Amino acid sequence: MLKITDLVKSYGSGAPVLKNLDLTIEGESVVSIIGSSGAGKSTLLRCINRLVEPTSGSIVLNGTELTNLRGRQLRAARRKIGMVFQGFNLVDRLTVMENVQSGRLGYISTWAAIMRRYPKEDIRRAYELMERVGIAQYANTRADQLSGGERQRVGVVRALMQDPEILLADEPTASLDPKTSEQIMGLLRDLAGELKLPVLINIHNVTEAKKYTDRIVGMRFGRIIFDDLPGALDEEAMERIYSGSPHADRGGDLREAS
Ligand SMILES: Nc1ncnc2c1ncn2[C@@H]1O[C@H](COP(=O)(O)OP(=O)(O)OP(=O)(O)O)[C@@H](O)[C@H]1O
Numbered sequence: 001m002l003k004i005t006d007l008v009k010s011y012g013s014g015a016p017v018l019k020n021l022d023l024t025i026e027g028e029s030v031v032s033i034i035g036s037s038g039a040g041k042s043t044l045l046r047c048i049n050r051l052v053e054p055t056s057g058s059i060v061l062n063g064t065e066l067t068n069l070r071g072r073q074l075r076a077a078r079r080k081i082g083m084v085f086q087g088f089n090l091v092d093r094l095t096v097m098e099n100v101q102s103g104r105l106g107y108i109s110t111w112a113a114i115m116r117r118y119p120k121e122d123i124r125r126a127y128e129l130m131e132r133v134g135i136a137q138y139a140n141t142r143a144d145q146l147s148g149g150e151r152q153r154v155g156v157v158r159a160l161m162q163d164p165e166i167l168l169a170d171e172p173t174a175s176l177d178p179k180t181s182e183q184i185m186g187l188l189r190d191l192a193g194e195l196k197l198p199v200l201i202n203i204h205n206v207t208e209a210k211k212y213t214d215r216i217v218g219m220r221f222g223r224i225i226f227d228d229l230p231g232a233l234d235e236e237a238m239e240r241i242y243s244g245s246p247h248a249d250r251g252g253d254l255r256e257a258s
Pocket residue numbers: 011017035036037038039040041042043044
């Protein structure tokens with residue numbers, strides 16, 4: 001379970017961009033975070049894995065308070081938080097297998113990693129996951145030779161190789177064409193169920209959020225102003241979340257999303 005309580009984040013001496021935020025995610029649910037540009041979606045995700053330092057408040061993942069961890073304990077906690085990125089964040093000149101195994105860094109010795117001496121069990125697990133997402137045939141192909149959708153599948157497998165307790169996805173489909181984007185969202189939803197993993201997705205595309213996630217959290221100006229089932233996201237709720245922002249920001253036509 002992820003339990004965020006009274007979370008505040010200010011960058012430098014600026015006004016808070018997250019304002020006393022509370023959010024609890026239980027079980028294997030797939031939760032999307034929507035909201036206009038600048039609402040604080042990425043900041044929230046980054047506070048959870050401490051890429052951004054929270055100013056105050058509490059973030060507890062399965063009993064571990066994350067906000068005050070340092071050094072080795074922080075690295076250990078980060079291993080339990082899988083991250084999927086908009087730009088995939090792969091190492092282009094490395095093979096798919098090498099990229100995927102980088103999810104095990106921190107579990108194996110640096111020497112083994114440098115020598116690419118991956119434990120047998122890690123190789124077996126990598127193939128199992130790569131088969132599951134349809135990229136096993138590319139195990140020895142350089143990452144830069146893959147399509148966007150295939151690259152994101154590598155990103156997903158790398159995150160899963162960490163044996164995470166939660167998966168965070170920061171606009172995972174924003175660089176993909178619409179069809180591939182739907183495939184990746186479907187994959188994240190299915191994997192959440194199969195692996196009993198909670199998934200938190202920062203996403204601009206409201207249509208996809210409604211179609212592929214169990215719960216939608218709407219942010220505005222650093223606050224959560226909507227938190228409900230996708231079916232409850234009606235025109236009025238959309239207006240509250242997005243009023244005053246450019247139409248393009250809603251990631252799709254309002255009629256499509258309703
Ligand atoms: N490193 C930073 N330093 C200072 N201000 C920042 C930094 N990162 C984000 N901000 C500010 O924090 C606010 C929230 O940004 P954030 O990126 O979390 O929003 P977002 O909802 O993810 O937006 P988008 O959908 O455009 O990615 C914005 O006003 C942004 O300018």
